[in-house]
Amino acid sequence: MAEIDKTPEGQVADAVTGNWVDMTAPEWSRPYLRLSRADRPIGTWLLMLPCWWGVLLAAAADPNGLRLFDLWIVLGCGIGAFLMRGAGCTWNDITDRNFDAAVARTRSRPIPSGQVSVTQALIWLVIQSLLAFAILLTFNLNAILLGLLALVPVVVYPFAKRFTWWPQVFLGLAFNWGVLLAWTAHSGQLGWPPVMLYLSGIAWTLFYDTIYAHQDTEDDALIGVKSTARLFGENSKIWLRGFLVISVLLLAVTIILALAPGGNLLAMILALAGAWGFGWHMVWQLTRLDTGDPDCCLRLFRTNRDTGLIVALFFAFAALV
Template identity: 55%
Template sequence: MSDISGRVADSTGNWVDSLAPEWAKPYLRLARYDRPIGSWLLLLPCWWSAALAAGIAHDVRSLPWVLALFFVGAFVMRGAGCTWNDITDRDLDAKVERTRSRPIPAGQVSVTGAVLFLVVQALIGLAVLLQFSTYAIVVGIASLGVVAIYPFMKRITYWPQVVLGLAFSWGALMGFAVTLGMLGWAALALYAGSIAWVIAYDTIYAHQDREDDALIGVKSTALLFGANTPRMLALFYSVAVVLIGVSIWFARGGWLAGLGLLAFAAHLAWQVRAIRIDDPALCLRLFKSNRDAGLLLFAGLAADALVRSL
């Protein structure tokens, strides 16, 4: 439930609660700026691909600018995606304990207000995208179809996490499109590896709502895997590590990139060992820890790109 300030149930103290003006809080919560972990998880494949592409190009001079643009774009477009998700899911959200305090079902933001806010965020995202080449713009716009259909997948398939993976991993293509103006095998392998990563971490996240989802007829890999979740996490995380390793190999990455991948793999292995699907608080903590896993991989890829550019 939300408290007297309108805080969303699965949010803790943050800058939105303490610093944002009252009129802005419902919209910032709608865009999940009180819970930025999703923005980080959308951003990280962008940063991985930018670093790998810079390594291929042996040139990191534009990398900081590309990383900064990706940062802004990921946070804005994740906010837009969450706004769209909450518009389409407003009736379902009202039936789930964790989500009924979100701004739309709680009556803090009207559907019309949410649509207008969505348009504003999309325009900011478009402004970021227009900083890139025509090829990169086309690749970026192509992601919108996947983003648009994702909220409806949980109604028809136990694999909505696959569609989320297609959307949240799109940044794995964008770094190559921006830096190299092409998508090769390294980009495709990175994209596929990121999809496997997303399927696994979002399965962990979905275990928080498993009982409510079963009651209202919403499907997820958490319900599909059930007690087999640890084994399935091990499978998808292993696929992610192997495919990202293949991407590094296609990109002719060096030992620093391999070291980053090793640290990433070790973090994922820890998650598999630690998971207890009947502990929602632990599931949320493990889900959030994927930001750290992704940053470890990025550090290795960025260091490798820097060395290769010298």
């Protein structure tokens, strides 16, 4: 007897199995939620976690510690990350619809598969952006200005793969902007610690998104899409070790710059323990990485939620002591 295909209609190829979008969301909403990658939540985590790093380290460096409003920054950044990740992915899919149709992993996405038209996608993009802007308006003026400036790397990123072998840098610029915004939402101003933390996040993005890009190297070569995965090829693990070291070192320097002036030794030890765990989790990924196995690359890419959560957890401890 033939096996019954239980795959939900319209499911995207790399969606998380049994995700809530395909299983429980209203049918009319599924194409739009897929367009926002709600069925693949790792991107929301990777956009949200740098925000949490920023506000928690800012609180740890503040003699007054955590404030009640910081809880709203944490929550607002979570909601905002979901919305802006959705808006960014919608914009990405609009600009990349012809490329996506030519790649096995992405041709099932809503636009190339015909679930959503370009016009419908544009309307959905505007709705998500306006909701995110409403959250941004609850922060101070400097944070609002930084939030508006964040649109520049978001708009540029989808085109980067057309003109540079390093599109992951542009992704890093966009995905880690929340460090600067959330730090400023707490403190009202920038300084060297959030800038160094931002650079650490960019190096981390180069690490995890190079792993992610190895899923598509063959198709990308056929259609002329550039990536660090294609650029590094068989030398990818050497480069990934370099990104790992740079990210951890910058994170450690950030912690020292932020917390040394306050003289709270316990807070610094806790935060540095987070940097240590952050580095070892990436080392663990490298020991299991097979760049020729797309399933392995996707699985390890998704574990970077835990990599970033390690830092957020220890920064929270540092802010509370």
